[in-house]
Amino acid sequence: MWYDRLVQIWKIKDLRRSIIFVFLLLVVFRIAAHIPIPGINVDNLRSFFASNQILGLLNLFSGGGMENFSVVMLGVGPYITASIIFQLLAMIIPKLEEITKSPGGQEKINHYTRILTVPLAFLQGYAMITLLRQSPQQIISDLDIFKLLTILLTITAGTIFLMWLGELISEKKIGNGISLLIFVGIVSSIPSALGQTFAIFDYSEIFNLLIFTFVALITVVGVVIITEGQRNIPVSYARRIRGMRMFGGTNTHLPLRVNMAGVIPIIFAVSIILFPPMIAQFFLHAKTQFLARAAEFTVQFFQNQIVYGVLYFVLVFAFTFFYTAVIFHPDQIAENLQKQGGFIPGIRPGRPTAEYLGATINRINFTGALFLGLIAVLPLVLRSFTGMQSLVIGGTSILIVVSVVIETIKQIESQLTMRDYEGL
Numbered sequence: 001m002w003y004d005r006l007v008q009i010w011k012i013k014d015l016r017r018s019i020i021f022v023f024l025l026l027v028v029f030r031i032a033a034h035i036p037i038p039g040i041n042v043d044n045l046r047s048f049f050a051s052n053q054i055l056g057l058l059n060l061f062s063g064g065g066m067e068n069f070s071v072v073m074l075g076v077g078p079y080i081t082a083s084i085i086f087q088l089l090a091m092i093i094p095k096l097e098e099i100t101k102s103p104g105g106q107e108k109i110n111h112y113t114r115i116l117t118v119p120l121a122f123l124q125g126y127a128m129i130t131l132l133r134q135s136p137q138q139i140i141s142d143l144d145i146f147k148l149l150t151i152l153l154t155i156t157a158g159t160i161f162l163m164w165l166g167e168l169i170s171e172k173k174i175g176n177g178i179s180l181l182i183f184v185g186i187v188s189s190i191p192s193a194l195g196q197t198f199a200i201f202d203y204s205e206i207f208n209l210l211i212f213t214f215v216a217l218i219t220v221v222g223v224v225i226i227t228e229g230q231r232n233i234p235v236s237y238a239r240r241i242r243g244m245r246m247f248g249g250t251n252t253h254l255p256l257r258v259n260m261a262g263v264i265p266i267i268f269a270v271s272i273i274l275f276p277p278m279i280a281q282f283f284l285h286a287k288t289q290f291l292a293r294a295a296e297f298t299v300q301f302f303q304n305q306i307v308y309g310v311l312y313f314v315l316v317f318a319f320t321f322f323y324t325a326v327i328f329h330p331d332q333i334a335e336n337l338q339k340q341g342g343f344i345p346g347i348r349p350g351r352p353t354a355e356y357l358g359a360t361i362n363r364i365n366f367t368g369a370l371f372l373g374l375i376a377v378l379p380l381v382l383r384s385f386t387g388m389q390s391l392v393i394g395g396t397s398i399l400i401v402v403s404v405v406i407e408t409i410k411q412i413e414s415q416l417t418m419r420d421y422e423g424l
Helices: 002-011 013-032 041-052 053-061 078-093 094-102 105-133 145-171 177-199 203-228 264-283 289-303 305-327 331-337 352-384 395-423
Strands: 230-237 239-242 244-246 252-255
Touching: 002 395, 013 145, 013 177, 013 352, 013 395, 053 244, 078 094, 078 105, 078 145, 078 264, 078 305, 094 105, 094 395, 105 145, 145 177, 145 305, 203 331, 203 352, 230 352, 239 264, 252 395, 264 289, 264 305, 289 305, 331 352
Parallel strands: none
Antiparallel strands: 230 252, 239 244
8 A cells, every 4th residue: 555655665764864855955946946036027027928938838847936037047957958968969979978888977977067057057047138138028127237247147056056956866866856856846836827727717617627637637647658658679598508507598578668758859849949039039129120020020930829839749759759869779789689699589680680679669759759749739739729828738747747756756666675675
């Protein structure tokens, strides 16, 4: 029973202390998300985010930090961006790939990622402030160079602080620290969303609310199935005779997950979709008429719901295949199997095995990419069918929340299993 499991977790002193420690750090994060930077018209800022769909999505990931213009308004976005950059560079630059595969290489990559996070946070903070200064609402006033540098340094320090909190949480092995920070940010926005919905709730919309609830439950079930789904490729190992003893001859399997890329394709897609309208915002009031018209057309083009939905779906679908190709290497797996004396029944070792694994992962990946694409555009589809503007199901948010919960439960279960073995 789950109740007995909770009692067992609470009785283990070290595990109980780790859970309490992680909980307190998450509370510190939520407190920091409500500490605003002075000199900002928060009411105008919230109305600006409410009218901008893409920035509203970024505000969701920051746990409302952007909407409050808090000291941690950028969240862990710059750190995630730096991690993605180094993952892509390791694929392109052989030297980085050697560092990644070498002993202790991942620690070096993590160190480089932390260093890159600082200038990225500074640049993203400057871009956000520039965007807010050019908005029609009077959000930032009397911004001199000293005040600008102070805000930028505060924002950058807030991002580094969250990065440090995330690493402290990860050390306790109660889930991934960065993922838990995003998880808490998303969950914390639910009460306010529900409050806004029921404040203007009309009983004529009760049918739409039931549809929303049903779709939310189906989405959660679908996320669990896809997240846990995998294709097991049978692998056999040949028997080897050394002296008077026989080794090997075992049968096992190679698990291929349906959603191997996680939420990385959605983050990629959001970054690509966000970039053109954000750059265009800077040129809306340009003196050159052609440049101003081009910027206005770009902003309106990306605010079109149909265009936004189609581009979002296509980018998520494409990036799912791209990122899976980055992290999954059939040639390397086939070579390792051959060196260890393993083979897939009915498939010859070497190149045929690599081709078989490549074809299999492509078929599996199609399902995962289609699922991620539908999850990404689900809020737009639900809004068009129900007409509910105040509360729409965030498919991306549900995907992150469910994935983080599953990962955290697995890590806690592994710690319980390890302690059971220690007891024996």
